[in-house]
Structures are given as structure tokens and as C-alpha cells.
Amino acid sequence: xxxxxxxxxxxxxxxxxxxxxxxxxxxxxxxxxxxxxxxxxxxxxxxxxxxxxxxxxxxxxxxxxxxxxxxxxxxxxxxxxxxxxxxxxxxxxxxxxxxxxxxxxxxxxxxxxxxxxxxxxxxxxxxxxxxxxxxxxxxxxxxxxxxxxxxxxxxxxxxxxxxxxxxxxxxxxxxxxxxxxxxxxxxxxxxxxxxxxxxxxxxxxxxxxxxxxxxxxxxxxxxxxxxxxxxxxxxxxxxxxxxxxxxxxxxxxxxxxxxxxxxxxxxxxxxxxxxxxxxxxxxxxxxxxxxxxxxxxxxxxxxxxxxxxxxxxxxxxxxxxxxxxxxxxxxxxxxxxxxxxxxxxxxxxxxxxxxxxxxxxxxxxxxx
Numbered sequence: 348x349x350x351x352x353x354x355x356x357x358x359x360x361x362x363x364x365x366x367x368x369x370x371x372x373x374x375x376x377x378x379x380x381x382x383x384x385x386x387x388x389x390x391x392x393x394x395x396x397x398x399x400x401x402x403x404x405x406x407x408x409x410x411x412x413x414x415x416x417x418x419x420x421x422x423x424x425x426x427x428x429x430x431x432x433x434x435x436x437x438x439x440x441x442x443x444x445x446x447x448x449x450x451x452x453x454x455x456x457x458x459x460x461x462x463x464x465x466x467x468x469x470x471x472x473x474x475x476x477x478x479x480x481x482x483x484x485x486x487x488x489x490x491x492x493x494x495x496x497x498x499x500x501x502x503x504x505x506x507x508x509x510x511x512x513x514x515x516x517x518x519x520x521x522x523x524x525x526x527x528x529x530x531x532x533x534x535x536x537x538x539x540x541x542x543x544x545x546x547x548x549x550x551x552x553x554x555x556x557x558x559x560x561x562x563x564x565x566x567x568x569x570x571x572x573x574x575x576x577x578x579x580x581x582x583x584x585x586x587x588x589x590x591x592x593x594x595x596x597x598x599x600x601x602x603x604x605x606x607x608x609x610x611x612x613x614x615x616x617x618x619x620x621x622x623x624x625x626x627x628x629x630x631x632x633x634x635x636x637x638x639x640x641x642x643x644x645x646x647x648x649x650x651x652x653x654x655x656x657x658x659x660x661x662x663x664x665x666x667x668x669x670x671x672x673x674x675x676x677x678x679x680x681x682x683x684x685x686x687x688x689x690x691x692x693x694x695x696x697x698x699x700x701x702x703x704x705x706x707x708x709x710x711x712x713x714x715x
Contacts, residue, residue: 419712504530
């Protein structure tokens, strides 16, 4: 079950670390927001009082369901196909990324069918190497991350590139990087540059630049092999683009903004901060009220983990609801929420809660 691994991950990590867009002034009436929570996939309609539907139920409650989590990414080809973390029955079969076909366009009438699964090998992590990030390149290739060691040990999270088609259960791939410290959300920029949040070891936002391998063999730039016997890229272009600071001590997610900047979430201090193209800090668009500290109750503004943004500029975040209880830091019992931030011109407004009483909401996906 995802929730068990996620609880361990959160409790252990946190103490160690302690689009054309308008002005975003209102919700976009063509948006559906998706979030994985308690091993299920929920969908919301922000223009309809945040109407909600559970599109995929967890396997423990539905024999036809799937255990869903992490970032959700829709194929930009308009097919309404998407991938999400899917770890039904792990470790046999292992966790990976389910590939789904979405049907319907309205809350209450949505359904999803699994048509494939992407399953790599994982490094020898000290704890479960949870699946998390995803992003499509402009030519249809896909990149994903898994977190690797979550709380201690060397960074062995992975960035992997996958080669279409994805509607099968033996999708070819090439590992780009196997040394990321607690790898998180993926953002693919306009020129196919890939940004990955890393919360540990040397935390920050890493940037990877093309060209990337075009196949899983030497002819496509993937002629090496890792310790698991899986194909590994011959070379990568990687740089530490944004270094961690007091605003983002635990970078968990990164997305692009309408201002040609970046929004980055940091769960431990409840912040979403904005950074420029030069990597320099600009401002916070979300933070707890002055003087508020984390305790037996979560931050009133939540603990942002996964991020999403629509074409109106509205920001959505999955809040895992961390608390401090019995000297330990981690998600409380159903203290998670899904929230959105509207903007008045360029000014972010207080977050609006779309859903509450959630268990381990950790990812966001946007469909327009």
C-alpha cells in the first residue's frame, strides 16, 4: 500500500531536513484537476464548486481498482491518456507508472482504463524506491523519477526516459541519472529542458538539457549499463540550477509560471516560492501566517508537496498535512487537503481549500 510507504517516507525525511496564460484572476472553466490520495485517483472541477469524483478506487476497496499516487501527467497529444504512479500489489509486481485512457469530460461521468504499465529496475535503496515524477517531451518521449533512498544513505533516485508506445507492459527505457537525492516532481520546459526537484543529499532543483537518448541501446546514446543490468545513458548534461535556501529547505516540486519563472514547493516549512530564470529567489506565493509554527495541528495553509498550474495561472497543490506528534514529524491522520491559489493581477490570494480530510495526497495533474 502506498500509504504505508508514504508515512514512513514522510516521518523519516522531515526530521532529517529539520502554456499561454492570463493574469490568473479567476478559475478556468475548462479545467479538471486530478490528485492521488489514499491510493485512489480523485478528480475536481474548479469551476463547479470543486465538484469531486473518485475516478480510480484503490484495489483494497475495489477488486477492479488500482493503487494510484504521485504526479499525474496527461499526454499533450490530446488523446486524454495519462500516466500516474501505480503500485498495486507491490513488490510483486513492482511499483511503476500506470498508463491509462480517460473517458468522459464531466465530474461524475469520468472513467479510466489501464492500458499499460512502465516498470523499471530500481537501485539498491535502503527503503522503498517510490515512484513519483513524470513529464512528456515535445516529441512524445516521457521522463519519470523515483525517489530512491528516502531518509538516509546516498542519493540513488532515478531519472528515466521512456520510448513510446506506452500502451503495453514492456516499454523500453534508458536511465539518465541514478544519483538523485530523494527525487521529486518533474517539470519539462519549452525547449525540452527537464527540471527535477531533489529534497536531500545536495538538495535543490536540477536541470537536464537535451539531447537525450533516442533508444535503449548504444545506437541511441544509451550504451552503458547500471548495477541492475538496465540500460544507462552514455552522457547527460546536468546542472544544479536552483540551490536550496531558507525558503525551500526541502524542494519537492517545481513548475513553470505565467511570469516565465518557477514555483517550487517545500513541505517542511509550508512554502511555495518563486524563482527567476537566473535561479534567483523572487518571493513567496504561499507561506504560513506570521508566527504560526508546526505542532500537533498542521499549518493552516497546509504543507504543499505536489504542484500543478492551469492556463489561467491558478496554482493547485497537494497538501500532505504534516504535524509534529510524539516528537515525530509526518502526515497526521487525514490532515491532508487539495488547495488552489488564485491571483489578483500579480498578487497571490490566500489559498482556497478544494477538499479536506485526505490521507497522503501527494500529487497533482491538470487536464484542460
